[in-house]
Amino acid sequence: MKKILFTFFAAALLVTSAYSYNPPAGGEDLTLIGNPLSLSGAKSVSGGALFDANADSILVNPALIAGEQRVNLTAGYTFLYSANKENETQLGASFQTGILIPFKMFIFSGNMNGTFAQFKEMHLGKSLNLKAGLAKEITDKLSIGLNAGGGYAWTYGNDWSLYADFGALYNWGNLGPFSDFRIGASVLNLGKMYSDVDRWGIDEEAQNTPYPTLATLKAGAAxxxxxxEIAKIGLGLDFSVPCFQNFIVDFNAQVAFKDAFIISVGEKFNMAEVIKGKNNFIPSIAFLFKFSFDVKNNQYLEDNGWSQSEMTVSAGYKNLYKTVHAVSAGVDIDLGMADNEPPKITVWDEKE
Known part of the structure; x- marks a missing residue:
């Protein structure tokens, strides 16, 4: 075991010595600013403070969707505004849309993201990103997942990305004061990332490096x-190590009232950005409202058991980099109602 650990850390040091670290500010979260939940840190590697998995969950851990039973549709839009008048444009945007489909053998999810931010303090440029994932429950407690992703970036150079993600989720159960305690881990961006584009990095005087960063390790618990009966409170904490070059902490807290109205608050610590004065410790916040709805006189929906479904609408705000403000709105639809009742087993005796 000592030899294995030594070899692992030696390889890590070799990689980091040959690989500088200077992505654009916000580059590690390129696909995570397109909806309110992502902005508030609720898209965590362990499923968020109060677990909720949907089509967008594969962005951080492909294993999160393994237990889903319903078709899920998501859409989100974030308006970006920079108060820095030195920028060539002060307006930007990001969007996300996704679909989750459960099959007998596995769960499939696909997601598309577009980010358009040409701010000097958050110089992500323009890009379209696609990701598709498969997940499966191995046991009642353990789930695994696999993603394939890619995209195209333009503005100040054109480039493409192609990569894979791996993830796992373990449902611990009760642990100390926590119930529904979960541990998650993932390895993201195993492949080619955006590299041949000119961007302002975290260090504006140095050449920017590929982003999102190759071989980003994420681990967390919630x-x-x-x-x-009235309220639930959940806590979640994530740690990210982008190719052993940086250390990022994401904290998320959620309060749910009657499982209908949810408040989500998030805080992020990005060590490299803090060192270069790019940090902003103002917490992000999102509000969600969940409700069920009926669709009548639609035979197709009735045949698929979708005439009664659930919808969550959300809104959020985050002050990203002191001068960049993000205002976001989203919608999440689960087709059909969740089946939370266990099967009923009747034991027949000889008289019957």
Whole structure:
């Protein structure tokens, strides 16, 4: 074991010594600013403070969707505004849309993201990104998943990306004061990332490096610390190590009232950005409202059991880099109602 650990760390040091680190500010979150939940840190590697998996969950951990039973549709849009008048444009945007489809053998999810931010303090340029994932429950507690992703970036150079992600999720159950305690881990961006484009990096005096960063390791845990008929409170914490070059911490707290109205608050610490003065410790916030709805006189929906479904609408805000403001809105639809009742087993006796 000592030899294995030594070899692992030696390889890591070799990689980091040959690979400088200077992505654009926000480059690690390129696909995570397109909806309110992502902005508030709720898209975590362990499924968020109060677990909720949908088509967008594969952006951080492909294993999160393994237990889903319903077709899910998501869409989100974020308006970006920079107060820095030195920028060539002060307006930007990001969007996300996705679909999740459960099959007997596995769960499939696909996601498309577009990000358009040409701000000097958040110089991501323009890009379109696609990702598709498969997940499966191995046991009642363990799930695994695999993604394939790629995209195209333009503005100040053109480039493409092509990569894979791996992830796992372990449902621990009760642990100390927590219920529904979960541990998640993923390895993201195993392949070619955006490299042949000119961007302002975190260090504006140095050449920018590929982003999102190759071989980003993520690990985290989350659980419910309070669960009553009226309210639930959950806490989540993620750690990210982009190719052993940086250290990022994401904290998320959520409060749900009657499983209908949810408040999500997030805080991020990005060590490289803090060192270069790019940090902003103002927490992000999102509000969600979940409700069920009926669609009548539609035979197709009735045949698929979708005449009654659930929808979540959301809105959020985050002050990204002191001068960049993000205002976001999203919608999440689960077709059909969740089946939470276990099967009923009747034991027949000889008289019957």
């Amino acid at each position: 659980g419910t610390i309070l669960n009553t």
